Amino acid sequence: MRGKLITLEGIDGSGKSTIAGKLQENPAIKVFEPVFTREPTRGTLTGNAVEKAIQSNTDQLAELFLFTADHAEHLAKIVKPALENGKVVISDRYSDSRYAYQGITLKTHLENPLEWVKNLHRDWTIVPDVTFLFDIRPEVSIQRCGKRGEQSKFEKIEFLRRVREIFLRLATEEPERFIIIDASRSPEYIEKEVAEKILEFLSRN
Numbered sequence: 785m786r787g788k789l790i791t792l793e794g795i796d797g798s799g800k801s802t803i804a805g806k807l808q809e810n811p812a813i814k815v816f817e818p819v820f821t822r823e824p825t826r827g828t829l830t831g832n833a834v835e836k837a838i839q840s841n842t843d844q845l846a847e848l849f850l851f852t853a854d855h856a857e858h859l860a861k862i863v864k865p866a867l868e869n870g871k872v873v874i875s876d877r878y879s880d881s882r883y884a885y886q887g888i889t890l891k892t893h894l895e896n897p898l899e900w901v902k903n904l905h906r907d908w909t910i911v912p913d914v915t916f917l918f919d920i921r922p923e924v925s926i927q928r929c930g931k932r933g934e935q936s937k938f939e940k941i942e943f944l945r946r947v948r949e950i951f952l953r954l955a956t957e958e959p960e961r962f963i964i965i966d967a968s969r970s971p972e973y974i975e976k977e978v979a980e981k982i983l984e985f986l987s988r989n
């Protein structure tokens with residue numbers, strides 16, 4: 785039987801990686817021996833290219849294709865094999881990050897970037913079974929990131945406000961897939977809620 789794909793999404797600093805780390809240590813989650821992974825991938829040719837692109841003034845369309853190449857590599861090398869082995873995969877960021885972020889960055893290039901980027905993925909990506917959207921005001925998430933955020937071209941309040949709007953729109957369009965998490969609360973509370981919801985989903989499916 786095919787495994788299950790769970791993704792964690794949200795704007796920069798919303799706390800996805802913190803919760804992914806906590807889930808890795810959560811005894812009830814560990815029972816399922818999930819494969820924890822992320823996008824952009826780390827230490828790969830495509831992931832390194834993405835890292836360089838986001839630290840420079842790369843053209844937004846070129847950047848989209850680098851993120852998308854990284855997604856293809858991630859699918860081929862990590863996600864598909866694990867799902868085919870019946871594993872639970874938990875990915876810190878996935879395709880919805882592309883829809884939300886490049887849905888904004890490409891507004892200067894395309895009339896309807898969100899639909900265009902979704903169409904680009906349609907025939908070959910694997911749609912997650914469950915997506916947790918870590919929802920938070922960018923004013924709060926940026927403050928959390930502190931000095932780290934000052935280096936990033938994406939960690940700007942007005943930009944993240946628009947990215948957040950797209951994430952919320954995606955969640956409204958697919959309520960059966962998305963679970964919105966109030967990410968302004970304490971990490972312990974969020975971990976408990978996300979773990980409970982994952983266990984509930986896995987017991988039903």
Ligand SMILES: Nc1ncnc2c1ncn2[C@@H]1O[C@H](COP(=O)(O)OP(=O)(O)OP(=O)(O)O)[C@@H](O)[C@H]1O
Binds near residue numbers: 795796803968970974
């Ligand atoms: N619930 C929380 N309350 C307060 N601070 C938090 C919370 N979750 C994470 N943080 C802190 O906020 C910062 C960003 O958290 P984290 O790296 O987990 O976010 P992220 O969503 O993975 O960010 P990015 O997508 O930009 O990598 C870190 O300094 C982390 O310690």
Ligand SMILES: Cc1cn([C@H]2C[C@H](O)[C@@H](COP(=O)(O)O)O2)c(=O)[nH]c1=O
Binds near residue numbers: 823879881883
């Ligand atoms: C996958 C993906 C990511 N981004 C953006 C989001 C962040 O600002 C950076 C890097 O992600 P990280 O979680 O902070 O390491 O890239 C994006 O614009 N498009 C994507 O597809």
